[in-house]
Amino acid sequence: MSGVVLDLQRWSIHDGPGARTVVFLKGCPLQCQWCCNPESQCKAPEIAIFPQNCIGCGRCAATCPDQVARPSSEGGFTDRGLCSRCGKCVEACVSGAREWMGEEVAAGEVMKTVQRDMAFYRRSGGGVTFSGGEPLCQPDFLEILLKKCEALGLNTAIETCGHFNWRKCKDVIKRADLVYLDIKHMDPVRHRELTGVSNETILQNAINIAAEHVPLIIRIPVIPSLNDSVENITATVEFARRNLRGAKGIEFMSYHTLGKEKYAAIGLDYKLEHIRVLDDEEMNNLRKLVDCPRQPSLVNWRPVA
Ligand code: SF4
Ligand code: SF4
Structure with missing residues (x-):
């Protein structure tokens, strides 16, 4: 069986115990x-555009059967919505301007990469973390x-946004050593405004x-002015204290802008310039x-590098 994989990242130390x-x-x-x-976010593979790598050779436009490719230095597409994702322009681009x-x-291929670090998992108490996107x-x-x-015999962890069908995913979740x-x-209304879905x-x-x-470890991505009010943080921790008694802790994840440049590469706008x-x-x-x-163990701040 195969799935759509975005990336395999070795040597992580932030996504569970040990090296992962x-x-x-x-x-x-x-x-x-x-x-x-x-x-x-999009489940299908998609083409990213890196204008800084474009040498203006025009091979992408020449090879595109849908006539929508244009040099990455000029935006990459005449209309991204009309691209049939055949990948011919990526094959034609020799400078890494389209990927x-x-x-x-x-x-089996995923596991081949995973198994390259078996000795290090054992030594560090590490394993494999499934992230995304939403792995579920x-x-x-x-x-x-x-x-x-x-x-x-590998330790496993799942990083989830929590928005999934419980009946369908329950048995999958239960296989993980840590979630x-x-x-x-x-606030469900504010949650929908910020993420596109309610929080129920x-x-x-x-x-x-x-x-x-x-x-279970709860994570709060702390986004200044969007969810870092005293009321919201307190309400989140109170929810965990009242309803998640067996939870191992809460981590506060500090907002960062490392993903900002990726938005333009896939044709999206970054909305948080002001944060x-x-x-x-x-x-x-x-x-x-x-x-x-x-319950001192319930709150455990860990910034995101
Ligand atoms: S993926 Fe195919 S259709 Fe889309 S821009 Fe590239 S060559 Fe054209
Ligand atoms: S093939 Fe690559 S380098 Fe050449 S114009 Fe297209 S995007 Fe630029």
């Missing part, structure tokens, strides 16, 4: 305004990969995962705000 390989699967039901992997984001990869957008593929990891689930806003399914799935005793990044002191102040002496 992160498998980024393509497709996501949310469109968060701050998404640092916008190229992961596929994501490809169909067989589960490809539940059958994810389940096969989890089973293959299980057979090798990271994002809670982006406690996400909160219910957090409760479901905790009830199944799957080790600044919080400094360490401000993040620590948020943590203090919700520190709970009775």
